[in-house]
Amino acid sequence: MSNGSAPLAATRKAVSRSRPKGVAIGRMQLAAWHIAILAVVFGVWYALTTPGIVDAAYANRIAFFFGRPLQVVKVVIDWFVSGKIYPHLAITLWETLLAFAIGSVMGLGVGLWLALSPTASAIAEPYITAMNAMPRVILAPIFAVWFGLGVLSKVALGVTLVFFIVFFNVYQGVKEVSPVVLANARMLGASRQQLLRSIYLPSATSWVFSSLHTSVGMAFVGAVVGEYLGSAKGVGYLILQAEGVFDINTVIAGIVVLTIFALLLDFVVTKIEARLLVWRPRTAQTESL
Amino acid sequence: MASAAPAQARARALAFERVTCAFAGKGGERYTAVSDTSFVVGDGEFVSVVGPTGCGKSTLLNVAAGLLAPSSGRALVDGEPLSGINRRAGYMFQADALMPWRSALGNVSAGLQFRGMARDAAAARAREWLARVGLAGFENRYPHQLSGGMRKRVALAQMLILDPGILLMDEPFSALDIQTRQLMENELLELWSSNRKSVLFITHDLEEAISLSDRVVVLSAGPGTHPIGEFAIDLPRPRDVAEIRLSPRFVELHEAIWHVLKSEVLKGYAQGKR
The missing domain is CATH 1.10.3720.10 (MetI-like)
Structure with a gap:
């Protein structure tokens, strides 16, 4: 964040009333953070378990313990369908x-x-x-x-x-x-x-x-x-x-x-x-x- | 006794006979809140009890309500010794005593429901009483949605709907601002005069006591509170609590009672500081 180094008092002042107390970012920004964290987790998970991105031997071993995100999604969809x-x-x-x-x-x-x-x-x-x-x-x-x-x-x-x-x-x-x-x-x-x-x-x-x-x-x-x-x-x-x-x-x-x-x-x-x-x-x- | 009121010709609604209340304090010490107190409230009489803060006024009221059994002595209701809850009395508390989970209507009709009245009938009566205390249209509000003055009105209606012969009031308006308070005092007088109940009204506010009452009882500072003076208030009725404060007779009475009360207030203050 660009204003990460701004003094706390200054950041507080900019807080709008619709936000929860003490939260220094807006609603949209908050949602963006939530999605970004989820995406990063899935991204890392996907990368580590896909042969080609990571060496195949490691990828398969990791996949044995953690599964593969796309497979997991497929199972969930399959269950409901x-x-x-x-x-x-x-x-x-x-x-x-x-x-x-x-x-x-x-x-x-x-x-x-x-x-x-x-x-x-x-x-x-x-x-x-x-x-x-x-x-x-x-x-x-x-x-x-x-x-x-x-x-x-x-x-x-x-x-x-x-x-x-x-x-x-x-x-x-x-x-x-x-x-x-x-x-x-x-x-x-x-x-x-x-x-x-x-x-x-x-x-x-x-x-x-x-x-x-x-x-x-x-x-x-x-x-x-x-x-x-x-x-x-x-x-x-x-x-x-x-x-x-x-x-x-x-x-x-x-x-x-x-x-x-x-x-x-x-x-x-x-x-x-x-x-x-x-x-x-x-x-x-x-x-x- | 300074200028004691004339003996009551009328029947006694409520009488304290040598009531003493002692509590077990910290470290096994006994704390005597009220000591050897006797006085009466005549039928249809409005009696105020004034005294320094923390002198045991509420203790006396709880004895009259039957919520507290005195250590010695007794309370008489219509000449009968009181045991258990005083069924003839309505009690208005200093603190908020409304049930927060019931609406204004539910709170006012509670007493009738406890007495076995059908829900609809009780609600209809409660609606009337809410209108009488100026809260028509607020039936479905919960206590937290009402202002302090409105909550007091609900409490007043809650008490009066049961038509008790004796009203026990423990600094009921002390938490209100002065304007609301005078409005409520006038309303109380109006409701009271239409159907003269016997009232025992506790307050630390001498002006409130004089402007409302037929008689004022002054209590000494605690511990071991007892009455040290009784004053008949011969101001004409109907009264307006705001206007009557300006009358010369009011000022005279205020001076006379304050003369007795002042030293006790100072004593109470000194004790509070210790």
Whole structure:
């Protein structure tokens, strides 16, 4: 960049209001950088794995470990054109959804219960800590034995990952309910049950939503890892199959597809979040009349 | 006692009988916030309590609300000892107490819903009350989309919709700018005069206390706060809070009460500095 050596203060001054704070380049420039980095990565990858650009012996060896970008793209396109990927994707997304839903509901329930019952919380505390500290991915083989190689064992793994994120958020959320709001609701005549419904639950839910990105991501991780460790369907299974025959192009194609869908999920979550948390104050909000 | 108010001929809506509140402080020390406090609020009477900041005014109010049980002594509501939440009272808090996840309408109708009224009926009543506090058209706004004054109006409607016999108000307007505050004070007086509730109004602002009340109770500086004076405010009603401040009688009363309050404020200030 030509102005790279300009003093920071001067660069800051030139920043327009539409940019994120502290970013010294424009929107178009930012997009250009994003694309350029991607292009460089693909370019280097392509160059290193193409005989003729690099010595053929090296190129083939590198391609064995890293695959070839054009082959990867071909596999991805082939999957979607032939439709071969859809049942696997559907399974993986279904597992993600189930793991997320079940884990969230369980986390919400247990979180509310323990936060509102100090005795139960004190009794459960060491076990919660231990289970949270445990690397839970290691439970996958046990779940495979319990629930078989189908959808259930992946959901179970995802649930153990999602549960703790939601649980800790809800627990915190209930503990941090404003005492004034609580006292006010009591003065307005709320019974214990109504306090739960009208104060604790909405407050806790808002914390669940704030952890939505992490928990959806974790549900996805649970599904894919579960599939990878033993299954008959799913994107993780495709990767496992390809790895078995050293088809590195397909492995990487699987990773690319998973990444794209993780991004899509994240996008959907952002949209849902914006709709459900309308009551949340945002800084510098303007009226839309 | 300086110029104590005449004994109430009317019934007592709320009475404190030798109320003492002590809290366990740091290192096992006991902190006595309120000590041996007795006074009454007559039926339909507007009583203000003034005192230096941090003297335990809110503690007294929480006792009256039933949110806090006194260490000794008792609070009486309509002659009955209070235990648990005071069902006859509405409470307006100093801090924002609206539920941020409910719209203005949802907040105002909350109390009715807690009492088992159907959602539609409660919403209709809430709509009326929002209009009465000047917030027609703001039903669907969330608290963060309202100004400080509007939030106070919502809180006022939220309390009044339940038609409580006793209003407990804890410096409700202290966070507002002076113009909004006087508007709100006038509105409060208007709403109050149409349907005389018993009011216990806590404030550290002597002018606010005098311009609103029938009687002003002065509290000493903490710890061990207790009443040190009661003054009947014989200003004519209806009042305009901005205009009444200019009347000679107001100035007289202000001087008399300030004479008692000043030394306590200085004491409170000295303690705060330590």
